[in-house]
Amino acid sequence: MKNININKSLLFFLVTIIVCSASGVFAAGAGSRASFTRGGWVGARYVAMGMTGVVTADDVYALYWNPAGLNELKGKNRLTADEVLEKARKGNPDDISENDLLNFSQDQAQDNVVHVAVSGAMLDVERNALFSGVAFNMLGGIAGIGLYNIMSLGIEERDETGALLGETHYTAGMINLSYARSLGVANFGATVKGLYERIADVNYIGGGVDMGVQVFVLPFVKVGFAVHDLGTGLIPAGDQEGIETRYDLASPMLRLGVAVISDAGLTFAISLSKKLEQDDYAFSGGVQYDLAKYISLYLGVNDSNFAAGITTRFLNTTLSYALTFDNVDNGVNNIVSLSLLF
Numbered sequence: 001m002k003n004i005n006i007n008k009s010l011l012f013f014l015v016t017i018i019v020c021s022a023s024g025v026f027a028a029g030a031g032s033r034a035s036f037t038r039g040g041w042v043g044a045r046y047v048a049m050g051m052t053g054v055v056t057a058d059d060v061y062a063l064y065w066n067p068a069g070l071n072e073l074k075g076k077n078r079l080t081a082d083e084v085l086e087k088a089r090k091g092n093p094d095d096i097s098e099n100d101l102l103n104f105s106q107d108q109a110q111d112n113v114v115h116v117a118v119s120g121a122m123l124d125v126e127r128n129a130l131f132s133g134v135a136f137n138m139l140g141g142i143a144g145i146g147l148y149n150i151m152s153l154g155i156e157e158r159d160e161t162g163a164l165l166g167e168t169h170y171t172a173g174m175i176n177l178s179y180a181r182s183l184g185v186a187n188f189g190a191t192v193k194g195l196y197e198r199i200a201d202v203n204y205i206g207g208g209v210d211m212g213v214q215v216f217v218l219p220f221v222k223v224g225f226a227v228h229d230l231g232t233g234l235i236p237a238g239d240q241e242g243i244e245t246r247y248d249l250a251s252p253m254l255r256l257g258v259a260v261i262s263d264a265g266l267t268f269a270i271s272l273s274k275k276l277e278q279d280d281y282a283f284s285g286g287v288q289y290d291l292a293k294y295i296s297l298y299l300g301v302n303d304s305n306f307a308a309g310i311t312t313r314f315l316n317t318t319l320s321y322a323l324t325f326d327n328v329d330n331g332v333n334n335i336v337s338l339s340l341l342f
Contacts, residue, residue: 034195034206034232034250036150036172038275040302041121041129044337048309048322049286050300052269055214055224055257056286060115060135060339063146063176066212066226066255067189070135070142070180073113073341112137117339124331127152133176141181148174172197176210186215197234202243208232208250220261224271228253251277257284265290298322309335316341 040046043061046053053065062069114136121129133146151171173196180189191210198204212226233249257271267288274281286300286307294314300307302324309322320337 034197034208034229034234036197037148037174037193037195037208037229037232038253039129039150041119041123041150041333041335042131042148043117043119044309044320044322044335045288045296045298045311047121047324047333047335048298048300048307048320049269049288050271050284050302050307052257052259052271052284052286052300054212054226054255054271055222055259056267056269056288057224059341060117060133060144060146061119061131061337062180062189063133063135063144063178063191064131064148066214066224067144067176067178067191067210068180068187068212068214068224068226070144070178070189071182071187072214073115073135073142074137113142114342115339116342117337119335119337121333121335123333124326135178138179139181141179143180144176144178146174146176146178148176170199178210186213188213193232195232195234203237204234205237206232206234206247222259222261224255224257224259226255228255251275300324 040051040053042064043053043057043059046057046061046065049056053061053069055066057065057069058072059069060073062072114134116134117132119131121127123129127150129148129150131146131148133144135142135144137143149172151169153169175194176191177193178189178191180187182188189212193208193210195206195208196204197206208228209230209232210226210228211230212224214222214224216222229250229252231249232252233247235247236243236245239245253276254274255271256273257269259267259269261267268285269287270283270285272281272283282303284300284302286298289297291297294312296311298307298309298311300309305325307322307324309320311318311320313319318337318339318341322335322337324333324335325331326333
């Protein structure tokens with residue numbers, strides 16, 4: 001009976017995605033509004049792995065990549081079964097807490113957890129991006145709040161002859177309210193987001209929805225799927241001279257990823273992205289190697305652009321760095337992330 005319920009949940013989710021995505025196709029003519037939500041400059045680890053976060057995101061950064069990954073935070077602040085056994089073999093029973101021993105029981109993975117993170121990106125084409133978020137237990141699942149901002153300052157304005165008129169700027173922001181929980185073997189998540197965009201002196205506001213799922217189809221194979229920008233659109237805030245007041249819809253974006261996780265500390269991930277208003281697909285791939293318990297290395301490629309990074313962990317603190325080549329002019333982008341797990 002449990003498997004039947006799981007299958008019904010998966011079927012309902014996929015039908016919802018198909019219906020909502022189909023509605024986005026009819027809005028494709030409206031253009032690609034709210035494209036700033038899709039840049040991917042969140043979480044150095046996921047950027048370094050070629051932006052495969054749809055399947056690899058398992059912490060507070062899942063607020064951006066795939067809300068279903070938030071549920072993986074349960075039990076993260078405890079030792080794994082292998083680590084408990086290793087400490088026991090080394091004769092260090094005093095280092096094993098009661099919660100670590102309870103980790104053997106799936107029913108005990110409900111301990112309170114709070115994950116706080118911030119991520120900043122210095123992008124080559126005079127852009128900067130900042131993300132901050134917090135995730136916590138709520139109603140049997142994991143809830144989270146995230147803030148994302150991107151800005152470009154000093155943008156040159158020129159007339160039809162190419163003469164410099166001055167400088168303008170671009171800023172945009174997004175607030176995510178997400179919730180995820182497990183339904184059998186699968187984690188499901190949803191995000192409601194509010195949007196703000198300022199182009200020169202014109203302000204826009206809007207909103208939208210993201211939905212996602214992550215599931216281990218085998219003990220070492222994980223699949224993730226997410227649809228972003230369902231019903232997303234922007235409308236001018238107030239009367240703007242020369243600007244039509246209408247809700248300008250964006251087309252949804254689909255992401256599908258697969259990850260293979262080995263006991264040797266290696267994780268391979270690939271993902272495929274599709275913006276419904278475009279004909280092309282974007283391919284991403286990445287690898288994570290746990291060099292030691294406290295150090296991980298990453299290599300990735302996103303739409304033919306190389307990426308690399310490193311993560312260090314100390315107690316409940318994780319610090320990550322990534323660099324990647326920009327797809328605009330092949331310059332170097334730098335991303336730094338810091339997170340605390342309680």
